[in-house]
Amino acid sequence: MLKNRQSFEVSSRAARPALVTDTGGGQVLLKFLQVLPNKLRLWKIFQVHVNTSAEYARSAAMDLSIALAALAIILFSVFYRSRKKQMQIFKQLGIPGPEPNFLFGNLLAFKNKPMFRKYQDWRQEFGETYGYFEGPTPVLVSSDVHLIQDVFIKQFNNFHARKLWPVQVDPDSDEDVHMFFARGRRWKRLRNVVNPAFSASKIRQMAPTVNDSINQLLEVIKDSSKSAADRSIEVLNLFRRLTLDSILRCEVGVERSSVKDPDDPFLRHCKGVINDTTKMPWLYLLGFLFPTLHSVWITVYKCLHYIKFNPVFWLEDRMREVVVMRRQAKKENKRCDLMQQMLDAQFKADSFKDIEKEHTRGDSSHGNTLRSMTNEEIVSHALLFLLAGYETTSTTLTYIFFELSQNPHVQQQLRREIMTVLPRGHCEIAFDDLKKLTYLDYVIWEALRKYPLASSVTARQCVQSCTIQGLTIPEGLLIHANLWDVQYDPKHWGDNPHEFDPLRFLPEMRKTRHPAAWMPFGAGPRSCAGLRFALLQLKMVVAKVLRDFDFHLSERLSLPLNLEEGATIMPADGVHLSALRRPSAMTEIGSLRRMSSVLAIAEMAGVNVGSRRASLATTEDDVDRDSAASDEEMDMEASWRSYLAKRRSSRRSSILDDELTQESICDIRRASITKGIEMLQVSSIHKGLNLMRRASCGTVLEKCGDIGQSNPDRAPTATQSSSLLDNNFIKSNLELLPSPPELSTEPTSFLRSKQSKRRASALPELESVRELKTLTEFSPRPELLDDVQHGFNQLMDKNILPLTFLCDVSPGSRLYKRRVSG
Numbered sequence: 001m002l003k004n005r006q007s008f009e010v011s012s013r014a015a016r017p018a019l020v021t022d023t024g025g026g027q028v029l030l031k032f033l034q035v036l037p038n039k040l041r042l043w044k045i046f047q048v049h050v051n052t053s054a055e056y057a058r059s060a061a062m063d064l065s066i067a068l069a070a071l072a073i074i075l076f077s078v079f080y081r082s083r084k085k086q087m088q089i090f091k092q093l094g095i096p097g098p099e100p101n102f103l104f105g106n107l108l109a110f111k112n113k114p115m116f117r118k119y120q121d122w123r124q125e126f127g128e129t130y131g132y133f134e135g136p137t138p139v140l141v142s143s144d145v146h147l148i149q150d151v152f153i154k155q156f157n158n159f160h161a162r163k164l165w166p167v168q169v170d171p172d173s174d175e176d177v178h179m180f181f182a183r184g185r186r187w188k189r190l191r192n193v194v195n196p197a198f199s200a201s202k203i204r205q206m207a208p209t210v211n212d213s214i215n216q217l218l219e220v221i222k223d224s225s226k227s228a229a230d231r232s233i234e235v236l237n238l239f240r241r242l243t244l245d246s247i248l249r250c251e252v253g254v255e256r257s258s259v260k261d262p263d264d265p266f267l268r269h270c271k272g273v274i275n276d277t278t279k280m281p282w283l284y285l286l287g288f289l290f291p292t293l294h295s296v297w298i299t300v301y302k303c304l305h306y307i308k309f310n311p312v313f314w315l316e317d318r319m320r321e322v323v324v325m326r327r328q329a330k331k332e333n334k335r336c337d338l339m340q341q342m343l344d345a346q347f348k349a350d351s352f353k354d355i356e357k358e359h360t361r362g363d364s365s366h367g368n369t370l371r372s373m374t375n376e377e378i379v380s381h382a383l384l385f386l387l388a389g390y391e392t393t394s395t396t397l398t399y400i401f402f403e404l405s406q407n408p409h410v411q412q413q414l415r416r417e418i419m420t421v422l423p424r425g426h427c428e429i430a431f432d433d434l435k436k437l438t439y440l441d442y443v444i445w446e447a448l449r450k451y452p453l454a455s456s457v458t459a460r461q462c463v464q465s466c467t468i469q470g471l472t473i474p475e476g477l478l479i480h481a482n483l484w485d486v487q488y489d490p491k492h493w494g495d496n497p498h499e500f501d502p503l504r505f506l507p508e509m510r511k512t513r514h515p516a517a518w519m520p521f522g523a524g525p526r527s528c529a530g531l532r533f534a535l536l537q538l539k540m541v542v543a544k545v546l547r548d549f550d551f552h553l554s555e556r557l558s559l560p561l562n563l564e565e566g567a568t569i570m571p572a573d574g575v576h577l578s579a580l581r582r583p584s585a586m587t588e589i590g591s592l593r594r595m596s597s598v599l600a601i602a603e604m605a606g607v608n609v610g611s612r613r614a615s616l617a618t619t620e621d622d623v624d625r626d627s628a629a630s631d632e633e634m635d636m637e638a639s640w641r642s643y644l645a646k647r648r649s650s651r652r653s654s655i656l657d658d659e660l661t662q663e664s665i666c667d668i669r670r671a672s673i674t675k676g677i678e679m680l681q682v683s684s685i686h687k688g689l690n691l692m693r694r695a696s697c698g699t700v701l702e703k704c705g706d707i708g709q710s711n712p713d714r715a716p717t718a719t720q721s722s723s724l725l726d727n728n729f730i731k732s733n734l735e736l737l738p739s740p741p742e743l744s745t746e747p748t749s750f751l752r753s754k755q756s757k758r759r760a761s762a763l764p765e766l767e768s769v770r771e772l773k774t775l776t777e778f779s780p781r782p783e784l785l786d787d788v789q790h791g792f793n794q795l796m797d798k799n800i801l802p803l804t805f806l807c808d809v810s811p812g813s814r815l816y817k818r819r820v821s822g
């Protein structure tokens with residue numbers, strides 16, 4: 001080093017003579033150069049120091065990392081040992097199960113298979129009851145119906161908590177936790193608020209709204225099926241639009257038209273929420289692996305959503321707006337829905353914290369002051385119902401229609417029942433009529449048996465150590481009911497559980513079955529809160545849609561269905577079905593026929609119906625193109641049309657007397673039976689009725705019934721209508737027509753073939769086609785009931801008609817007339 005310094009000094013000096021000759025600036029530079037060697041020396045010393053400290057630092061870092069590594073190894077081994085110890089729990093309880101990985105538990109098993117399928121595999125391997133681990137968390141899975149019944153029903157007090165998901169609010173500390181995740185007393189209070197909103201009487205009030213949404217759906221099915229080559233439609237998305245629409249309207253009072261608008265923002269955001277749960281698997285995985293860091297994952301989840309757009313927040317904002325609006329609404333504008341129920345609810349506690357304190361102290365005297373639900377609580381509940389109702393019901397509808405398409409004989413039988421209980425002419429489906437559709441119940445129950453789509457939530461957490469079926473269950477253990485195995489178990493469902501057979505639900509079959517063998521809505525006090533509403537929708541949709549459309553599997557559908565597990569278990573690629581419009585579709589073609597008959601009456605009565613006739617012809621053509629009917633139905637349709645055409649062409653020359661053949665009587669009769677009069681103006685009714693005076697007194701009575709239930713805008717006034725029924729009027733008709741006309745010719749054969757079809761379906765009490773013809777249902781307006789009843793009495797008193805009528809003018813303003821026997 002010294003040597004180096006000398007050589008450096010030499011070389012510096014050697015440079016100096018050249019600069020001595022320089023001016024003043026050169027002097028300064030010279031001075032600087034004289035001190036430079038010293039400076040450089042300092043720099044070198046500094047460098048040596050730095051090098052030495054770097055070495056120290058390096059070695060210190062090395063030591064530190066060794067220490068850290070040692071610590072990590074120690075921590076890891078502690079962690080490993082404690083995990084391993086935790087994972088001994090099933091072995092200690094003597095419960096079999098797959099061998100867990102110390103970090104993931106058995107989570108990796110779900111990498112390539114949905115959970116419900118893996119459960120089925122494990123059931124084969126380990127039997128009815130086994131245990132596995134989600135990270136460190138033990139989960140007991142069982143398809144033993146006795147154990148399930150104990151957990152869900154008999155020992156509910158020890159199992160009132162749900163299974164917690166890693167990224168969800170903490171039910172014990174979150175003030176706005178909703179009913180689904182709440183537990184203990186808080187859950188009970190919330191459930192008590194919600195239950196009345198789903199009572200039978202509330203559901204009855206919702207029926208017209210659901211009806212209305214379904215009418216829109218029928219239009220959409222018609223249009224969508226037309227646009228595809230094989231008339232196929234993707235039904236899962238379609239039903240989602242419907243269920244969202246009706247839940248928004250019925251539960252929170254928001255009028256949307258998502259049925260018609262596939263881009264409706266509510267629909268988009270609801271889909272976004274459902275997808276969102278599966279879009280962050282890494283966060284869920286971390287949550288599963290390290291459940292003790294729950295609050296960290298929640299914070300990350302929330303922060304992420306502030307960075308990234310979150311559809312949940314969008315929906316919450318909309319719900320907030322609704323809550324504020326509804327709070328400000330005047331008393332007279334109050335609706336009668338779930339939202340109102342929550343707005344009016346009163347809790348016997350000051351705040352959430354008080355409830356919890358009360359709970360921990362076991363003190364029920366505290367919190368006697370009433371408090372209402374906060375806006376945030378209502379918002380979180382509104383969102384819960386929106387999401388719980390929208391996804392589950394639409395997926396169930398998809399499975400029902402898929403199975404009906406796969407099993408045409410079931411579809412046919414179901415349609416027969418529907419057409420019997422709700423024949424043509426029934427536009428709206430009354431709530432009470434739904435109860436008569438028992439086979440429809442069986443079909444829905446069977447679809448839910450084959451596809452228990454909400455099986456991922458049928459789990460409970462043990463809140464107090466207890467013994468069930470000889471097993472000691474420690475506090476905190478999760479118990480999951482393995483619905484897919486229970487509902488396919490040959491022990492309960494016979495040798496062919498994969499077959500779609502609604503008759504499994506015949507009362508005598510149900511009696512012998514264990515109640516926990518079928519629980520797609522869960523069981524016990526925490527079972528599905530929206531069950532009644534879901535069934536209302538399911539029944540109404542199937543009844544109305546099946547009446548108008550035939551469903552077949554589309555060529556675009558690949559089988560078997562690829563089921564994936566998200567919020568529910570749903571077909572991953574949707575379900576494509578071909579929807580063929582039935583020629584008897586009541587909504588349009590049925591009314592066309594009625595219209596046609598009525599126009600015929602009006603024309604005969606000399607009313608100018610030219611423009612209506614023209615528009616009817618165009619629509620009929622449209623329907624012709626639309627309808628893909630069976631051969632038999634085509635024949636019937638053809639005979640009907642040719643009859644009408646014949647009538648139309650001969651009508652111009654002869655009106656009234658000449659036309660009063662048996663055929664026209666029959667036509668008029670049918671027109672009235674199908675309540676066609678509602679399509680006419682008052683004046684036409686009168687003219688039509690004049691004609692009918694000559695035709696049939698039975699028809700006149702039917703007409704009276706029709707007038708009563710016709711559209712209020714077009715119906716004659718009460719006075720006009722009752723004048724039709726005065727004694728003189730009836731007498732003159734009775735004189736004219738001593739007996740009902742004999743029915744013959746084409747329309748009769750058309751009618752007969754249709755009726756025999758109906759008879760075969762489900763009217764065993766009917767003896768013949770003629771009897772069926774007289775089975776008519778009227779819905780007169782309440783103010784006309786007395787008149788109509790009076791008319792019937794007159795006829796029966798005088799014993800003019802060789803028929804016996806059962807008349808029943810019920811308070812529900814319905815009048816039934818049934819011929820008992822000839």
Ligand code: HEM
Pocket residue numbers: 179180181191247384385386388389390392393396453454455457458459520521522523524525526527528529530531533534
């Ligand atoms: C076919 C349709 C539906 C199915 C299959 C279904 C299924 C289920 C299941 C399996 C549970 C868990 C029950 C348990 O843990 O024992 C549940 C709970 C629940 N469902 Fe449904 N659900 C349907 C429709 C609806 C509808 C339409 C609504 C609301 C409008 C709704 C609201 C709820 C609520 C609030 C709970 C939580 C009940 C509680 O924790 O007390 N569900 N549902």
